[in-house]
Amino acid sequence: MKKIQVLGPGCAKCKKLAEHAEQAAKELGIDYELEKITDLTQIMNFGVVMTPGLVVDGVVKSSGKVPSVEEIKKLLS
Numbered sequence: 001m002k003k004i005q006v007l008g009p010g011c012a013k014c015k016k017l018a019e020h021a022e023q024a025a026k027e028l029g030i031d032y033e034l035e036k037i038t039d040l041t042q043i044m045n046f047g048v049v050m051t052p053g054l055v056v057d058g059v060v061k062s063s064g065k066v067p068s069v070e071e072i073k074k075l076l077s
Contacts, residue, residue, distance in 0.1 A: 007053030024072035
């Protein structure tokens with residue numbers, strides 16, 4: 001099971017990233033757990049200074065932008 005984490009304060013971009021990540025995981029047919037992290041201390045612990053951030057299995061894959069569903073599929077593979 002993949003652990004997908006969306007880092008951000010809950011802004012529109014953060015919500016869009018969560019939607020894209022969920023859609024990508026569903027299209028790939030993988031088991032996943034989606035967690036939204038809004039606590040700034042936790043976000044900074046990942047080394048992310050620009051939100052939204054995308055973390056897959058503990059590794060930061062993207063920050064400061066909203067990747068497309070297709071881009072996220074590549075990051076999840």
